[in-house]
Amino acid sequence: xxxxxxxxxxxxxxxxxxxxxxxxxxxxxxxxxxxxxxxxxxxxxxxxxxxxxxxxxxxxxxxxxxxxxxxxxxxxxxxxxxxxxxxxxxxxxxxxxxxxxxxxxxxxxxxxxxxxxxxxxxxxxxxxxxxxxxxxxxxxxxxxxxxxxxxxxxxxxxxxxxxxxxxxxxxxxxxxxxxxxxxxxxxxxxxxxxxxxxxxxxxxxxxxxxxxxxxxxxxxxxxxxxxxxxxxxxxxxxxxxxxxxxxxxxxxxxxxxxxxxxxxxxxxxxxxxxxxxxxxxxxxxxxxxxxxxxxxxxxxxxxxxxxxxxxxxxxxxxxxxxxxxxxxxxxxxxxxxxxxxxxxxxxxxxxxxxxxxxxxxxxxxxxxxxxxxxxxxxxxxxxxxxxxxxxxxxxxxxxxxxxxxxxxxxxxxxxxxxxxxxxxxxxxxxxxxx
Numbered sequence: 242x243x244x245x246x247x248x249x250x251x252x253x254x255x256x257x258x259x260x261x262x263x264x265x266x267x268x269x270x271x272x273x274x275x276x277x278x279x280x281x282x283x284x285x286x287x288x289x290x291x292x293x294x295x296x297x298x299x300x301x302x303x304x305x306x307x308x309x310x311x312x313x314x315x316x317x318x319x320x321x322x323x324x325x326x327x328x329x330x331x332x333x334x335x336x337x338x339x340x341x342x343x344x345x346x347x348x349x350x351x352x353x354x355x356x357x358x359x360x361x362x363x364x365x366x367x368x369x370x371x372x373x374x375x376x377x378x379x380x381x382x383x384x385x386x387x388x389x390x391x392x393x394x395x396x397x398x399x400x401x402x403x404x405x406x407x408x409x410x411x412x413x414x415x416x417x418x419x420x421x422x423x424x425x426x427x428x429x430x431x432x433x434x435x436x437x438x439x440x441x442x443x444x445x446x447x448x449x450x451x452x453x454x455x456x457x458x459x460x461x462x463x464x465x466x467x468x469x470x471x472x473x474x475x476x477x478x479x480x481x482x483x484x485x486x487x488x489x490x491x492x493x494x495x496x497x498x499x500x501x502x503x504x505x506x507x508x509x510x511x512x513x514x515x516x517x518x519x520x521x522x523x524x525x526x527x528x529x530x531x532x533x534x535x536x537x538x539x540x541x542x543x544x545x546x547x548x549x550x551x552x553x554x555x556x557x558x559x560x561x562x563x564x565x566x567x568x569x570x571x572x573x574x575x576x577x578x579x580x581x582x583x584x585x586x587x588x589x590x591x592x593x594x595x596x597x598x599x600x601x602x603x604x605x606x607x608x609x610x611x612x613x614x615x616x617x618x619x620x621x622x623x624x625x626x627x628x629x630x631x632x633x634x635x636x637x638x639x640x641x642x643x644x645x646x647x648x649x650x651x652x653x654x655x656x657x658x659x660x661x662x663x664x665x666x667x668x669x670x671x672x673x674x675x
Contacts, residue, residue, distance in 0.1 A: 255521040256495035257284060265528070274531065281529040282549075285522070293345045293492075293499045294371055298363075299378035299387065301352030304406035304472065308378055309349045311475035312485075313339050314505060314570075323349045334367050341503035341559070341567075348372065353386045364393055373496065374400040374488070380407045383453055383467075388460035400491055402468060405453050408446065408479055409471035415445050446479065474574070476505045489514060498522075502560050506656055515560055516653040523645045526553050531637030545603065545637050547596050550644065554594045554602075557649050561656035564591035568659070575663045585658040588651045599644075606644040 261284055268277035295312070297305050306323040315322045323337055332351055339345040350367050375394050377387050383403060394401045415436075419425055423440035437444060450467050457465035468480040468487075475481045485504060489511075492500055498518045506512050530549040558564055562571065563586060572579035589598055 255288065255498075255525065256493075257525075278529050278531060281525045285525055285529055288495075288498070288522075289344075291344060291496060291499050293496050294373050295345070295347045295488075296350055296367070296372040296375045297347060297378065298350040298353055298367070298375060298390070299404075300380075300384060303352070303378045303380045305352065305378050306349050307472045308376070308404065308406060308470070308475075309337055309347045311470075311472050311481075312347055313337060314476070314503075315340065317472070339503045342499070344499050345503055353390055361389075363390060364397070369394075369397060369399075372399070374402070374491070376402050376404055378404045378406050379453070380405070382456045383460070385460060388457060388462055391462060402484065402487065403453070403457065403465060404484065405449060405467050405469050407471065408449060408469040409473065411449055412442055412445050416440060416442075476507045482507050482511075486510060502556075506562055506660055509657070512561075512653060512656055512660070515656075516649065519557060519560060519649055520646070523642060523649065526550075526645055527638055527642040530641045545641055547599055550599045550603075550641060551594055551596060553645055554589075554599065554648055555591050557652045558588070558591035558594065561652045562659065563588065563652055563655060571659070571663055577663065582659050582662055585662050586655045588648065588655050602644050602648065603640055606640050606647065 261280065264280050265277050268274075268280065297309050297312075299305050306325040307317055309323040310317050310319075310325070313321075317323075317325045321337070321340055323335065334351070335349045336346045337349060339347065348367075348371075353363055375390075377383070377391055379387060387403070391401050391403070418436070419440040425436065425438050425440070446469055450469060453467040454465045457467070468484040470481050470484065471478055476485060485507075489497060489500055489504075497514075501511075501515050501518055504511060504515070506515070526549060530546045530553075559567070562568065568579050568582050568590075572582055
């Protein structure tokens with residue numbers, strides 16, 4: 242009992258309107274499980290409809306299209322990638338759904354400052370209200386057009402982010418001025434404050450950032466923040482991880498899960514956020530599964546909607562990268578055999594989740610549900626205290642609650658082990674695994 246209590250904490254609730262919450266509470270107070278479950282199912286269905294639209298803009302040739310591909314986890318040559326080129330290839334607003342989740346769409350917008358799109362009319366031309374936030378990209382210094390656009394976006398009440406692209410090329414170009422030992426080559430070159438005698442990549446990056454921020458400040462942007470990124474290994478290199486984390490922190494609560502689902506797990510913080518957001522929905526999924534369309538599972542002695550549970554467990558697997566496609570892609574990215582990554586996984590993968598697997602897990606969860614029903618009452622959020630009648634009257638709710646919660650925790654643990662294994666022996670581990 243003590244160990245179980247140590248792992249049960251009061252969970253936060255997902256974003257639910259007061260009206261919906263009152264409907265569920267009223268149904269539970271009347272011990273109308275079917276009505277409560279139906280409402281929970283409706284709320285979950287509406288959550289699935291939430292869309293996230295991200296706009297990517299900037300000067301022509303700044304790498305907008307490559308960034309659109311990188312933020313969606315695609316290489317420029319892969320199927321579904323935005324077209325790239327040395328000249329402006331984006332002539333109209335082009336939507337690119339995330340390949341892992343169509344609820345997230347990254348829009349490749351025409352370059353600002355082109356003859357067809359002027360800064361003073363740009364936002365109207367690209368339908369400003371469509372987007373949740375804007376990413377303004379430059380591959381060199383940010384210009385007057387970029388600063389003007391940022392001010393207008395801010396004036397209209399939306400967020401924007403300055404992204405300096407192609408920094409890997411800048412680092413490589415600077416590195417050529419140094420020999421194999423990292424010492425500044427002779428031939429008339431002298432060490433300066435911005436170009437030290439010994440090559441220092443962090444100093445190069447700091448110089449790039451300071452130059453961008455200084456230029457933006459001169460253009461009237463207060464306390465500008467610039468994120469340095471590159472196309473290859475975007476989510477693992479330079480400021481890529483911090484940029485994704487900033488997006489997540491700034492999003493409203495109802496859109497966080499939409500952004501998190503397809504997001505690559507590159508750090509403990511991303512992993513923690515995914516688990517935290519998914520855990521908020523365990524109560525609703527447990528409630529929805531033990532009402533309408535329920536079937537008797539026999540061995541589990543609980544009437545539940547198996548389809549909801551199958552869908553939920555598959556969602557957990559995909560969100561934590563525990564699918565064949567995700568593991569193959571990660572293995573290729575870190576140049577390791579996929580079997581090494583699979584060796585540390587204990588939960589079933591996405592394609593292995595079936596009705597039979599769920600029934601076996603329900604049977605396993607039944608013991609905990611019976612044993613810890615009273616403990617479960619202690620961790621119910623205050624808003625759900627009326628659910629006590631459900632816990633005492635129907636074993637289905639605590640059974641599915643323990644199944645979903647335990648599987649979610651186990652999948653998160655597997656994702657952590659997979660990332661640890663993937664980063665073993667790489668230089669990326671030190672700045673990602675924190």
